[in-house]
Structures are given as structure tokens and as C-alpha cells.
Amino acid sequence: MIDIGLSKLALIGVVALVVIGPERLPKVARMAGTLFGRAQRYINDVKSEVSREIELDELRKMQKDVEQAASDVSGSIHKSVSDTEASINDAWNGGDDSSTSDSASAGADSWKRTPNADLLSIKAKAFRRKKLARTSAVPSWYKHQSGRKTRVISASARVAKYRPITASKSAGFF
Template sequence: MIDIGLTKLAVIGVVALVVIGPEKLPTVARMAGSLFGRAQRYINEVKSEVSREIEIEELRKMQKDVQEAASGFESSVTQTIADTRDSLHSAWDDTPSATYVRTGTTEQLAIKAKNFRKKKLAKNSAVPGWYKNQSGRRVRVISGAARVSKYRPASTPKNSGSFYA
């Protein structure tokens, strides 16, 4: 890089004073300063743009790595699920009940369902309703407050505000 010291700047200033003249030197110096500022701003913009591009490239690389990791994880999970499904299917196929269900006809399944309904009906209605009512089985459920008001002794006034009265 160019090494400019104080003596070199003084020499450049004296030469500029002689060449340009004392009347135009302030305007030329102002214009040189503004051009120097523009150059610095342009260089800073270029630096920031390059750094942004580098960051974007790093982010793209990170995104690619994450996508590769996610796809690897997804494939491993899919493979594990497939292996588990295969082992469950093989275990299911080895059971004798599975062969019965597969070989059973629709008539056998209908008979089985009919027998189930008969058993359920017999279980629920084997005892007549009048006997259930006489044996003390509750048919209607009432709340605690309704039960208290229904079975309150007659000597206690019903409109009494106190529980202990």
C-alpha cells in the first residue's frame, strides 16, 4: 500500500498551491474531499455486499446440510417403520386365529355375530323388569337434594331455612 507521511502531504499541498493557485485551492480541496468520501462509501458498500454474499453462501451451505440430515433421518425412520410393519405382519400371519379369520366365510361371521347378539340380549333381559323393581334395584336415579326433600320426615317444616332446625 502507498505510504504517505506528513512530509509528503506537505510537499503535495505546496505543489497544489503553486499549480492551482490560492483562489481555487479551497474549492478543489472541497471537491477532492467529496470525491474521497464517495470513494470510501463505494468501497464500504462493496465490502458489505461481499460480506452479505459470503453470509448467504454460508446459509445456503447450512440449509443444504440440514436438508441432507433431514432426508437421512426421514429415510431411517421410513426404513424402521417398514421393518416394524414387516415384522408385525409376519407375526400376525403366524397366529392361528389369523388363518381362521382369513379362511372363515361370511356365513360363519354372520352366525358368530348373531350368537353374540343373543348372548347380550339374554344377559340384559333374562330377569323380568317387574322383578327388578321389586328386588330394590334402582331404576330411576335422583339427585341428593331431591332425595332429601322426598324422604324428609313430616314433623320438620319444609320451609325452614336452617338445616339444624
């Protein structure tokens, strides 16, 4: 910036007072201050606009990098899934590629008709029933108490029913 000291400002003020005159000097000083303020605001606006453009360019570059990385990851995932699917299909078909989808579906239908499939479905239903019995919300002590549900009482009523009678209960809490 321009190095203007106090002595140089005083010299400029004296020259302006002589050239412009004392009656018009305040108006000229106000106008110069206004113009100087406008120039500073304009310069600050330009600086902020340039910095915003630079940040926007950086963000666009980062967005492109992230999109490229995402597409690379997506491509590698799709490739690995297709490779795995192909190996599973090869293992399912027994290694020979001559079988068609019709024969594969016919083989799946014939498996469902075997007696082992009926046995498996019965075992699956029994397993679900046992799992439901294990994860049920009814407590096991209640199930074993009478063998079947007769009526359900609340927790506070159950505590009151099975709590032993003590001397403090009859004395009160005074």
C-alpha cells in the same frame, strides 16, 4: 495503505498552492474530498456486498446439509416403520404369507361375533363408568354425605356452615 506523514501532506499542499493558485485551491480541495468520500463509500459497498454473498453461500451450504440430514432421518424412520409393520403383519398372520387380506378381515369379523366380545364390551363400559366416577369433579365427601345430590352450595357458604362459633366472631375486628 500508503504511509503519508504530516511533512508529506504539507509538501503536497505547497505544490498544489503553487500549481493551482490560491483562488481555485478551496474548490479543488472540496472536489477532491467529495471524490475521495465517494470512492470510500463505493469500496465499503463492495466489501459489504462480498461479505453478504459469502454469508449467503454459507447459509445455502448449511441449508443443504440440514435438508440432507432430515432426508436421511426421514428415510431411516420410514425404513424402521416398514420393518416393524412387516414383522407385526407376519406375527398377526401367524407366520405364513399365504393368507390374504380377505381371510384376515373375515377372521376379525368372526372375533367380533363371539360371546367373549360382548363380555369385553360390557367390561369396557363398566371401566369407563368407574373411571368417570373416580375423576369426577364432585368431591367424594359430598357423594358419601347423602348418597345423592340434593343441592350444591358454594365453598364460602360451606365454610360458614361448618365453622365452629368462637368468641372472636362476636367481638368483631376493631
